[in-house]
Amino acid sequence: MSKSTIKAKEPLFHIAKRDAMPLWKSWLIRLVAIVAALVVCGIVVVLLTDLNPLEVYQTMFKGAFGSKRKIWATAQNTAILLCISLAVTPAFKMRFWNIGAEGQVLIGCLATAACMILLGDKLPTPLLFLVMIAASIAAGAVWAMIPAFFKANWNTNETLFTLMMNYVAIQLVSYFITIWENPKGSASIGIINMNSQAGWFPYLFNQKYLLNILIVAVITIGLYIYLKYNKHGYEISVVGESENTARYVGMNVKKVIIRTMALSGAICGIAGLLLVAGTDHTMTTDTAGGQGFTAIMVSWLAKFNPLTMILVSLLIVFLDQGAGAIATAFRLNKSISDILTGIILFFIIGCEFFINYQILFNKKHKEEK
Amino acid sequence: MNSNAALELRNVTKHFGSVVANKNVDLTVRKGEILSILGENGSGKTTLMNMIAGIYYPDDGQIFIDGKEVVIRSPKDAYRYHIGMIHQHFKLVDIFSAAENIVLGLEEKGSFNLKKATERVREISAKYGFEIDPEKKIYQMSVSEKQTVEIIKVLYRGADILILDEPTAVLTPQETQKLFSVLRKMRDDGKAIIIITHKLHEVLALSDRVTVLRKGEYIDTVITAETNEAQLTEMMVGKKITLDIDRSEPKNPQDRLFVKDICCVSRDGVKLLDNVSFTARSGEILGIAGIAGSGQRELLEAIAGLQHLSSGEITYIDPESGSEEDLRDKTPLQIRDMGVRLSFVPEDRLGMGLVGNMDIIENMMLRSYQKGKSMFLERKKPKTLAESIINQLEVVTPNATTPVRRLSGGNVQKVLVGREIASAPTVLMAAYPVRGLDINSSYTIYNLLNQQKENGVAVIFVGEDLDVLLELCDRILVLGGGKVTGIEDARTTTKEAIGLLMTKTDGGDET
Incomplete structure (x- = not known):
């Protein structure tokens, strides 16, 4: 290439890193991003369906908060998603890419279902609950500790390992579904203990989901304190930031990895318990419903802060419920809701760029000439 | 133009x-x-x-x-x-x-x-x-x-x-x-x-x-x-400064650390340390010179309990009781529990000595958080320590809750060295402690090392600038390809002599 082909032409803009910006400003940017996302969604809706976008948003809102029942459903779904998001957080803070929450939740479901089916009529209710809680926690923890053990000892790739463990969990669940099939030939286990309701979570103040929500609230606060003020939480941060530093100050890195994954899996196990004993009273291979993966996004978007996670999971559930509502109300394909959710998430995640960077337009030379 | x-x-x-x-x-x-x-x-x-x-x-x-x-x-x-x-x-x-x-x-x-x-x-x-x-x-x-x-x-x-x-x-x-x-x-x-x-x-x-x-x-x-x-x-x-390092005569030096015939092999079977032996004495700065990658890091990490040895002995002599402690293949935690006050300023400051994304107080906690039976972190003492280091070593930082990666290289090093000498060590190891530091910060660090020496600490200093090694240290150990190629008296040897020793056993560089 010859020199003459390039002239002293400046690029239109260049990108520079920002300083830490004040909190209100970063939240303002996020708010602007959501508004912009809604506008773009509106345009897409008009272009694709000729519907009035305001009406669509209204339906969306009604879909999530339109009635008492819908509000409880939204709260319940938020609680479950939040619970799984909390579960993956300690592992992610340690830079252990646990994408096996799906399987850990399912194994928790399986343990709970097993207790309900096998012991439901044999144990007094308080003891049954204790056994269910212990079993689901243990199952989730063990499921998560297996990849952690291999990672700690032989530095195996935890992403692949935890992912594969999901499939093992799904296969186990479908195996037990055929064993516990009820009624025979239905290829499902039906509602467990339909008549005795043994092992079903009790209603609090006449609300089916209140106990679930309270349990998740306790876990949220507990995990917040654990990560921020507890010595273990400190170790998790150090191991995540730099394993070398952790070894240098004498932390037992293997122990921290295994212990943290056990915690991560245990909370997933609790999510499984809430799903089977507190919500569905049955179990399918789809009980976790992909939330083990959605939770990863929630955890990241909330920057691993358990309190922010409440908001983020609420947003995701709202989008999901609302999108479902427009699909039915306007007799649209479910894809439209996926498109809208996608656009909104794109803006929310994309706006982080503007929080960390700024764009500088070049104008210097025009003035000089 | x-x-x-x-x-x-x-x-x-x-x-x-x-x-x-x-x-x-x-x-x-x-x-x-x-x-x-x-x-x-x-x-x-x-x-x-x-x-x-x-x-x-x-x-x-x-x-x-x-x-x-x-x-x-x-x-x-x-x-x-x-x-x-x-x-x-x-x-x-x-x-x-x-x-x-x-x-x-x-x-x-x-x-x-x-x-x-x-x-x-x-x-x-x-x-x-x-x-x-x-x-x-x-x-x-x-x-x-x-x-x-x-x-x-x-x-x-x-x-x-x-x-x-x-x-x-x-x-x-x-x-x-x-x-x-x-x-x-x-x-x-x-x-x-x-x-x-x-x-x-x-x-x-x-x-x-x-x-x-x-x-x-x-x-x-x-x-x-x-x-x-x-x-x-x-x-x-921006101002006149004198570039002299005082070097006092070691006072009452006593043997503090014996390293005898240690060997260490990498995963690929390469000998990283090959029969290294020396003695570090209290009240003395022992310099370690060598081309980068001649085994300096492995040597210090072996002493600190971070590197497995294939053979050899590392023995520490307690200054109070005079009893001997075997440090070989102990973990850093075990070494501390034995009452050995060993401080280590590693070469990789933000990747090993400190956590870049954590603030100064949290970095102080790295050394102290395990103390006490409480489940929860104790923040008061690390906070006091952080503030005293900021004052005494003149660390330039907005406050004690600034992430250390935001500090300049010199200030990062002051935080690290400050923390390491705060535990009143008897052995202080520092790997390239002035790398990337400006002149003022470098001299602050030299002075800190000298102070430790006068307090009777056995200082081991790995350096790259031979002029500084010759001015600061009492003895200089030269490593070449994982072997000790010489231990010289820093007061009498020359830069050229050290330079020759550095390349002595380096087989790959005969040209």
């Missing part, structure tokens, strides 16, 4: 957030001259050069090449203007040969011909006096050979303006001399050479002119022949 100016910068400014890295910097380098850019760390030397090489884009200012204004948006643009930069950290593919690395990424028309390329590499080598085998693989090369490959790489691309970022930091005195003679040949060939450094004697020995930067600002350009070390230091630091 000077007609034979190869490159000229006018009013170049670059910000990183609110930090001003370069402010209105002017600079001219002529054809056939060597220009030194002198400045302390953080004075913006590398940022400035990165803008010339197309890695950063200036916020403001103009760049002229051969008198014509240009815009350099990427390293590719820079090559088109015949600018080549040799970075401090080499960017080579280990499993490729020298010639393959040199032609890597070139967009030449026609089919790729490695033979022809090898020929040209030979030509360039012969012209400037490089000693290199184009077919040798990078992983078999010594540091100085790798650097040679980097230099040939930019020459091969036709660079007329060469920028070298601290090229001597990793070289022995002999290798430095060789590099300088090559650079002089290139200068005589009409190339414009910019060399970044903070070693004054090199500036005086090599360059024609010196441009001094301070805190991102252009200070002045002087002709090397008309200046001296004191004047340059003053320009660089």
